[in-house]
Amino acid sequence: MLKGKSALVTGASRGIGRAIALELARQGANVAVNYAGSEAKAQAVVEEIEQLGVNAFKIQADVSDESSVKAMVKEVIGQFGSLDILVNNAGITRDNLLMRMKEEEFDQVINTNLKGVFVCTKAVTRQMMKQKSGRIINVASIVGVSGNPGQANYVAAKAGVIGLTKTTAKELASRNILVNAIAPGFISTDMTDELTDEQREGMLAMIPLAKLGTPEDVARVVRFLASEDANYITGQTIHIDGGMVM
Amino acid sequence: MADVFDRVKDIIVDKLDVEESKVTMEASFKDDLEADSLDVVELVMELEDEFDMEIADEEAEKINTVGDAVNYINSLQS
Numbered sequence: 001m002l003k004g005k006s007a008l009v010t011g012a013s014r015g016i017g018r019a020i021a022l023e024l025a026r027q028g029a030n031v032a033v034n035y036a037g038s039e040a041k042a043q044a045v046v047e048e049i050e051q052l053g054v055n056a057f058k059i060q061a062d063v064s065d066e067s068s069v070k071a072m073v074k075e076v077i078g079q080f081g082s083l084d085i086l087v088n089n090a091g092i093t094r095d096n097l098l099m100r101m102k103e104e105e106f107d108q109v110i111n112t113n114l115k116g117v118f119v120c121t122k123a124v125t126r127q128m129m130k131q132k133s134g135r136i137i138n139v140a141s142i143v144g145v146s147g148n149p150g151q152a153n154y155v156a157a158k159a160g161v162i163g164l165t166k167t168t169a170k171e172l173a174s175r176n177i178l179v180n181a182i183a184p185g186f187i188s189t190d191m192t193d194e195l196t197d198e199q200r201e202g203m204l205a206m207i208p209l210a211k212l213g214t215p216e217d218v219a220r221v222v223r224f225l226a227s228e229d230a231n232y233i234t235g236q237t238i239h240i241d242g243g244m245v246m
Numbered sequence: 247m248a249d250v251f252d253r254v255k256d257i258i259v260d261k262l263d264v265e266e267s268k269v270t271m272e273a274s275f276k277d278d279l280e281a282d283s284l285d286v287v288e289l290v291m292e293l294e295d296e297f298d299m300e301i302a303d304e305e306a307e308k309i310n311t312v313g314d315a316v317n318y319i320n321s322l323q324s
Contacts, residue, residue: 129288174284 001227003028006080008073010034010063010120011090013041015189016139019215020087020222021045022052027223029085030055032076036062036090055080063090063116066123073123082131085226086124088117088161089139091154098152106153113157114164121168125177134177135226138165139218142185142241158183162237169235178234180225185241188212209242250297250323251316257292258312261285271313279312293319 002024012021013035021031022045031049033056035042042058049056057079061072077083091113094105117138128134143151144158162181169179186192186203192212195203204210218240224230225238239245255269264279275281275289290306297319301309309315 126291129291171284175288 001027001223002085005029005084005226006032006076006082007085007087007226008032008034008076008083008120008124009087009089010061010116011036012087013038013045013058016184016187016215016218017087017089018045019219020089020139021056022048023216023219023223024085024087024226025049025052025054025056027227028054029226030080032056032072032080033058034061034063034072034090036060062112063088063120064111066119069119069123073120073127077127083124083127084131084133085135085137086120087137087139087222087226088120090116091139091157093151093154095150095154097150101152106156109153110157110160113154114160117161117164121164121179125172128172128177129175132176134172134175135230136168136177136179137222137225138162138179138181140165140181140183140237142183142239142245145183145237145239146245165237166235173234178225178230180230180233180235181237182218182221182225183237183239183241183245184213184218185239185244186212187218187240188214207242207244211242213240213242250319251312253296254293254312254316254319257296258289261289261292269312271311271316273312274310275312276310289315297323 007024007029009017009021011017012033021033025031033042033045046056046058059072059075061068092109094109096105121136138161140161141158143155144162148155165179165181221238221240258269259266262279262281273279275286290301294301299322
């Protein structure tokens with residue numbers, strides 16, 4: 001399905017990013033596994049991908065730092081010869097009530113989760129314009145649509161990503177570069193493992209499908225958006241949330 | 247000088263799909279050659295590759311005519 005394509009997935013050492021990297025590889029894509037700090041985990045993902053018979057390598061970069069992102073993109077194009085799919089997944093949380101949130105907590109989350117998407121998108125655009133094709137898939141969040149107490153910074157960033165997705169989609173459509181966002185709801189990852197039973201019950205009550213999603217549920221939608229099957233879709237935000245927000 | 251102009255002209259003819267005769271030093275990309283903003287960005291990228299150089303965003307924004315591009319490239323190469 002994606003044979004011979006090359007992909008860069010940011011924040012791919014664990015959780016949803018890891019599942020996306022593996023899913024794209026299963027479809028035949030070569031995958032660059034970006035990470036910020038978890039080198040050993042990134043290496044494990046690379047090895048898992050290589051067992052699928054495609055090429056992979058890990059590459060460290062802070063997505064909010066333009067010069068390291070430029071170097072990363074250059075490296076990916078150098079190794080794979082093209083860059084067809086960018087998945088902007090890297091993200092952090094610094095949760096706190098608005099009244100208690102420090103300026104620094106707000107800035108850190110905006111820098112990684114929103115500015116990082118801008119920086120990475122800008123860096124791959126040159127190559128994709130030349131190819132006259134490309135797919136950019138931004139991992140937003142359902143809370144970017146609905147809001148969520150305790151996450152003013154995260155929600156602002158994710159809502160920003162959805163707006164950025166729409167504008168980028170409009171600017172690049174004429175060059176056959178399709179840009180979409182996904183908005184996962186409650187997905188079972190390290191982040192949700194830390195919840196108490198009570199919090200978990202409360203969450204499930206809000207989800208019509210009455211269960212958490214899996215990273216694979218998210219990865220399969222990314223695979224679809226990266227494939228030929230999604231040729232006529234751009235600027236959209238697809239909710240992967242068990243029906244929580246409609 | 248002519249050399250740079252001819253190479254620039256070739257790229258413009260190819261990228262914007264316009265008649266060679268329309269590509270003069272005075273021709274404005276947007277007004278005379280029917281390029282949109284993104285076309286101009288793309289042209290600058292092509293010129294960077296052709297002449298193996300980097301044009302800073304602030305400089306690229308000043309390039310409105312074919313002559314602007316040719317003169318800028320000449321200024322870097324002299």
